[in-house]
Amino acid sequence: MSDTEKNKVAPDEAIPAAEIPADVKRDRISGVFSTQSVDKIGTGTTVRKTILKTYWFAEEGPTDPEKGRTILVQPLNKNNIPSGPKDEVPLGDFLEKFSPELEFYQKEVFPKLKELDATLKRAEEQREQGALYSAQFEYESALNVDEENVRANFGLGLTYMERGDTTKANDIFQRVVSLDAAFAPDHKHLFNEFGINLRKSRLLDQAVDYYARALELVENDENLHYNVARAYYEKGEMALCREHLAKALEMNPNFEEAQQFLAYLDKQAEEQ
Template identity: 60%
Template structure:
């Protein structure tokens, strides 16, 4: 499908915008108006829909994205390029640097430094997907399954955690849940992912691995068959299913 630029001949709408909310307080002669201003990160997607996401008190885009039709958007939202340059961009750059330091520390095995950086990032944006994944993986590296479970419960509530841009982190987290012995959490995690993308053979394969480690062979077989129905050339799933079928019954 052609994107919004190709269809309209203009650049897609994006950047920081503001909206105002006017409220009346009091009654009669004491009535007065208050005006509150909200800032939003705005992105027009490839379908021409306007997605708006509020900025939190740290000037970081956070929370759910909502769609606004073009007429309402043009009537209610004003561009704030200077606010973006002076406030939002520096904060987002700082947050990204904090997360990168955490990821480098974790890769180097410095788990307490990694935890410090990821916690600092979450103080600014508690729903940041990279920081949550990083902190959860750090806890699993240290064998702290109770703390890892707290992060798991937060992540399964975040739709953004299962988007394509976070695929490598998503996969690593799921595999580590299983390897850390958190099979029940891994199964819940993959079920949540399947709600977002049902036709992913690798999700079904990973689900089968988790069920196998729980000793639930019927579910193992079911998910291997689903993986192969999506991709008949999935060599690992075919080999695993063959192994299951050759196991002694009873």
Template identity: 65%
Template sequence: MTQEEAKTNKAEQDANMPEDVTIPKDVKREKISGVFSTQTVAKVGTGTTSRKTIQKAYWFAEQPEMDDDAVPVVAVQPLNRNNIPSGPKEQVPLPDFLERFSPEVEFYQQEVFPRMKELDSTVKRAEEQRDQGALYSAEFEYNAALTVDENNVRANFGLGLTFMERGEPEKAADLFERIVGLDAAFDPEHKHLFNEFGINLRKSQLLDQAVDYYTRALEMAPHDENLFYNIARAYFERGDKEDCVTNLQKALEINPYFEEAKAFLAYMEKQEG
């Protein structure tokens, strides 16, 4: 084939190529999930003794579900010393992620996944023990989980609930400080535990902690009428009637059809009258 013939053939191929080669929206694509690493170069020493070292960090990466028109991101979370994903997550734009992060398939399969599975089993055993009323056994299992990952949300909530169910609010109050510092504790996936913990704080008469807890939660979800209602109840039991009314009004601003809040506010106004 001559050079001229090759040009003609390529032109014909280009003409037959579809204009839109994007992947159709109904095509299912695998989401990124697993362990990846990043590398940074650091300089050690000075002068003639200086040398460069490569530092490697490991991350658990997961691509969240997003709207089709949203900019794709990957949530990355560092591995702790026990090779468990722990601590705050960072949202990394997909192109940046693909450039900076390298897959560590073997490390994930041999080290990280078995440890994650074992941790999950430990927390499940603890939850089963608590459901059955075996509260001291539950404490043991929760503490075993927290030894591996002190930031584990389910284990922290579960241990706090165990202490309150055992009538030991002082221990629950100590644990409270750790829980309010965990951003992940207020994620939607932990909504059930989150609500149960807040209710038990109030029922255990840990009213200052309950107010602080719901205040922290409102920073994460400022448009949740149930949070305003719950903090109003905590204020009421603490004797702060003005703050109670204010938060009931905020709950009704968000949801004017919130019947429990309407009834509570009517009761408060009647008491004032």
């Protein structure tokens, strides 16, 4: 299915999910939709009503066994780019309140998304090639379009760290830890790289805060506990280092790296 075909409601929307046979294939909801609200302007005899239209990028999430089908909606920013936090809307409420905007998606949103993705790809290629100033320019261009873009924020932060500019890297860190989306599974590669580079850049307090924020949002991840243990080790806080290694091994008793790290700490303690 093409990108422009995604912006439509599947024909079986009126049928409860539980009544759809398992072998029936259906499109998942994805694309740009709008909602309308009425705003009153003025007072008394001068009052008048204005209809306000808000555009959203909507994408169907995984079907929840209890909630059924739900739709994740994200507002479009002033540049017509999906940006900011996503809200989960039950399918029934979504069908009642949201209207498809196929033409707006095709003419306004899709070209902007395509251009943004091309900018980010150029930035990532240039960073990989060591062209750090060119990468910075491209990442900043992406952030001018979407200041909450996770790939751009991570990439710019990594670029600053690779240049040794810890002051600017710390500024990006402050922005990243405020973005819940930065810790989502689809950004895991960049998320891991960013945390490791914070530690390697000797931004140890930031690394600890970063992993603490991640642990608030990501449950049962032994790798997070292992990574924060390494940051605490380099800060010289051995008790906290051991605490997080113990949590990592509690989640995964066969976690070889954590076992080796703990054995190393034990050997160090014996030699002192």
